[in-house]
Amino acid sequence: MTQTITIDPVTRIEGHSKITIQLGEDGSVADARFHVTQYRGFEKFIEGRPFYELPGIMGRICGICTISHELAAAQACEAIMSVRVEGTAADLRRIVNYASLLQSHALSFFYLSSPDFLLGMESDVAKRSIFGLLETHPEIVRDGVRLRSFGQKIIERMAGRRIHPTWIVAGGVSEPLDAGVRETILAELPEIKALVRRSLDWFKRAMADYHEEARVFANFPTLFMTLVDEREDVLELYRGRLRVVDSTRREILADFHRTEYQDYIGEAVEPDSYLKSPYYKPMGYPDGIYRVGPLARLNVIGKMGTPEADQELAEYRGLNHLSSFYFHYARLIECLHAVERIEDLLDKPSILNPRVRAHASANVSEGIGVTEAPRGTLIHHYEVDEQGVVTGGNLVVATTHNNLAMNRGVLQVARRYIDGENLSEGMLNRVEAVIRTFDPCLSCSTHASAQIPLRVQLLDPAGAVIEEALRG
Amino acid sequence: MPVRSRVKTFTMDGQDVSGHESETILEIARQNDIDIPTLCQLDGLSIIGACRLCLVEVVGWNKLVPACATYVEEGMEVVTNSERLQNYRRMIIEMLFAEGNHVCSVCVSNGNCSLQYLATKLGMDYVRYPYLNPDRTVDMSHERFVMDHNRCILCTRCVRVCDEIEGAHTWDVEGRGYKSHLITDLDIPWGDSRTCTSCGKCMNVCPTGAIVEKGKPAGEMIKRREFLGYLTKMRGVNNNE
Ligand code: FES
Numbered sequence A: 001m002t003q004t005i006t007i008d009p010v011t012r013i014e015g016h017s018k019i020t021i022q023l024g025e026d027g028s029v030a031d032a033r034f035h036v037t038q039y040r041g042f043e044k045f046i047e048g049r050p051f052y053e054l055p056g057i058m059g060r061i062c063g064i065c066t067i068s069h070e071l072a073a074a075q076a077c078e079a080i081m082s083v084r085v086e087g088t089a090a091d092l093r094r095i096v097n098y099a100s101l102l103q104s105h106a107l108s109f110f111y112l113s114s115p116d117f118l119l120g121m122e123s124d125v126a127k128r129s130i131f132g133l134l135e136t137h138p139e140i141v142r143d144g145v146r147l148r149s150f151g152q153k154i155i156e157r158m159a160g161r162r163i164h165p166t167w168i169v170a171g172g173v174s175e176p177l178d179a180g181v182r183e184t185i186l187a188e189l190p191e192i193k194a195l196v197r198r199s200l201d202w203f204k205r206a207m208a209d210y211h212e213e214a215r216v217f218a219n220f221p222t223l224f225m226t227l228v229d230e231r232e233d234v235l236e237l238y239r240g241r242l243r244v245v246d247s248t249r250r251e252i253l254a255d256f257h258r259t260e261y262q263d264y265i266g267e268a269v270e271p272d273s274y275l276k277s278p279y280y281k282p283m284g285y286p287d288g289i290y291r292v293g294p295l296a297r298l299n300v301i302g303k304m305g306t307p308e309a310d311q312e313l314a315e316y317r318g319l320n321h322l323s324s325f326y327f328h329y330a331r332l333i334e335c336l337h338a339v340e341r342i343e344d345l346l347d348k349p350s351i352l353n354p355r356v357r358a359h360a361s362a363n364v365s366e367g368i369g370v371t372e373a374p375r376g377t378l379i380h381h382y383e384v385d386e387q388g389v390v391t392g393g394n395l396v397v398a399t400t401h402n403n404l405a406m407n408r409g410v411l412q413v414a415r416r417y418i419d420g421e422n423l424s425e426g427m428l429n430r431v432e433a434v435i436r437t438f439d440p441c442l443s444c445s446t447h448a449s450a451q452i453p454l455r456v457q458l459l460d461p462a463g464a465v466i467e468e469a470l471r472g
Numbered sequence B: 001m002p003v004r005s006r007v008k009t010f011t012m013d014g015q016d017v018s019g020h021e022s023e024t025i026l027e028i029a030r031q032n033d034i035d036i037p038t039l040c041q042l043d044g045l046s047i048i049g050a051c052r053l054c055l056v057e058v059v060g061w062n063k064l065v066p067a068c069a070t071y072v073e074e075g076m077e078v079v080t081n082s083e084r085l086q087n088y089r090r091m092i093i094e095m096l097f098a099e100g101n102h103v104c105s106v107c108v109s110n111g112n113c114s115l116q117y118l119a120t121k122l123g124m125d126y127v128r129y130p131y132l133n134p135d136r137t138v139d140m141s142h143e144r145f146v147m148d149h150n151r152c153i154l155c156t157r158c159v160r161v162c163d164e165i166e167g168a169h170t171w172d173v174e175g176r177g178y179k180s181h182l183i184t185d186l187d188i189p190w191g192d193s194r195t196c197t198s199c200g201k202c203m204n205v206c207p208t209g210a211i212v213e214k215g216k217p218a219g220e221m222i223k224r225r226e227f228l229g230y231l232t233k234m235r236g237v238n239n240n241e
Helices: A051-061 A066-081 A087-119 A130-136 A138-159 A179-216 A258-264 A294-300 A307-316 A324-347 A403-417 A425-438 B025-031 B083-099 B114-121 B157-166 B201-205 B226-235
Strands: A003-008 A017-023 A029-036 A223-228 A241-245 A252-256 A265-268 A277-280 A366-373 A376-384 A390-396 A454-459 A465-471 B007-012 B015-020 B055-058 B077-079 B145-148 B171-174 B181-184 B211-213
Touching: A003 A425, A017 A403, A017 A425, A029 A403, A051 A066, A051 A376, A066 A087, A066 A366, A066 A376, A087 A130, A087 A138, A087 A179, A087 A324, A087 A425, A130 A138, A138 A179, A179 A307, A179 A324, A179 A403, A223 A294, A223 A366, A223 A376, A241 A258, A241 A294, A252 A258, A258 A265, A258 A366, A258 A376, A277 A403, A294 A324, A307 A324, A324 A425, A403 A425, B007 B025, B015 B025, B055 B083, B083 B114, B157 B171, B157 B201, B157 B226, B201 B211, B201 B226
Parallel strands: B007 B077
Antiparallel strands: A003 A017, A003 A454, A017 A029, A223 A241, A241 A252, A265 A277, A366 A376, A376 A390, A454 A465, B007 B015, B055 B077, B145 B211, B171 B181
């Protein structure tokens, strides 16, 4: 008899989603899918607004990656204004963007995923959370909290407040950098770098125990996409060219300007999820499956562009670049890179320059902004009328790009671990853990607590509940 | 026979006060540091008593009166801040929020808005009426200013300043009831108006983010209203009379 297992909600991720696992007649996994059950509608309700309000409105999409949405929106607005933000304003935006990356990666790695590595995938679910870790590994929890607050404080100091600041505006930023703030941040950087280094150390040791997870956590060939620097083959999160490489990561399939994204990225819609399924157009759907985010970034670029992160990258190159398990590792390497970059940027003499904003009205009718959010490539695309009133919008958010890969990853893990006859909580946790490697951000909120109940139901083909398990 | 005095003595919240018969309850309250919330009233513009936020009680009178539009009288006992008044004032603000599309968090006037300020000050922590979510437009046709009907509360300060101070009378109100809305000239796009002098007075007197400078993102719109006092003083006009 066939059965369906539903994991609803998926815990320790950002947003609301569920997983269904379809069991075949013999109790083995026939299919598994990841569904996003929330709907936001931002593309619709920006219609009718003046275009320059969009950075402020779009920042509200998310409380974690506000900065990324504001940057993508501001760049799209600048395309509409025919303005290119360079120099100090661009550097200031980069610093805040790295800070945003740090706080977001700290959240994903320490708060949401580290309980799995440190306590074990099968450990007591009541303790398998950041609160449980407080008892066993308080120093690691402290590091996670410190790293996240460091990133948030940079945002607060430079942009005015931690969540939803309005400092990033169409045309630049609203305030130049204060010399005192620069000194404060520079003074804290060595401590933060040491923190990231010791996190890398323990995680690399811990990885040795997770060979099996590395083997089946969304480990399959896909393409990879990210922004790269416009001139050099180094990581560039703020603005650049888009590049797609093949699954061997050696061949560049496409290298294009953001305005061409629709020639390369198609968007398929599935009836059971509010998340679209983008694919690499030249290969068609679903063969054009690709991944974005930290793992993809490290796979696409030649170098990180900062010395310490480049050493780590060399070590990372020895691993299987196709396994999504290494998203976690890539995240830590990016943190190291971000700390190095923040230091370089703050050391620039021009960073205190007060000229940080350009003014212009709508000069063209369409604008596209692309940036690398912590979770991957983020595309904002707007259309405006002659007066600058928004007439349409299209967003391709980082998590969306990974939709196909997440679905395939869920299936792979379910096939390996789920045994329809004897369900255990640890099996289901692995199915969720593969989703966590991608760090999907499904909305603005973190549901990061073991208190959240997880309901698992076994249904017969007619939909009747055969067995139900509750946890939390 | 008693001489008719033009100076009236009366009480306000139990305090003895006096005022000239040409002065309103609101003016005397302000002279005595008694705070009465207002929205449509603005010193230097004519009085219309439209928003009803400044309603006060007068002992023995059977209805509430707007402080901005009621002249002082001998012996009156004015109450400016009873629980009943606070409740009505909150109700008015709630209705204004429910009637338009006021999304403070992404509004250009966030932090510099009279409506938002009053909502906070009067303790509006929720809106008891269903939001109407009306379908309203934004007029971006003017070169320098934007009219966002979503945020208009129809206080008509813009209409009055344009007519009484600038002398252009570009603004007016069209329609009735909840369909009322502001128009420029004979309901043409603001940018096409031939009477508008682009002086910006309407933008500065607007209490919310309805009339704003073009290009200002969330929270950056700060209105400057000092000009009104200087202009009326220099010209010796008093629209209150
Ligand atoms: S201020 Fe008196 S009625 Fe509006």
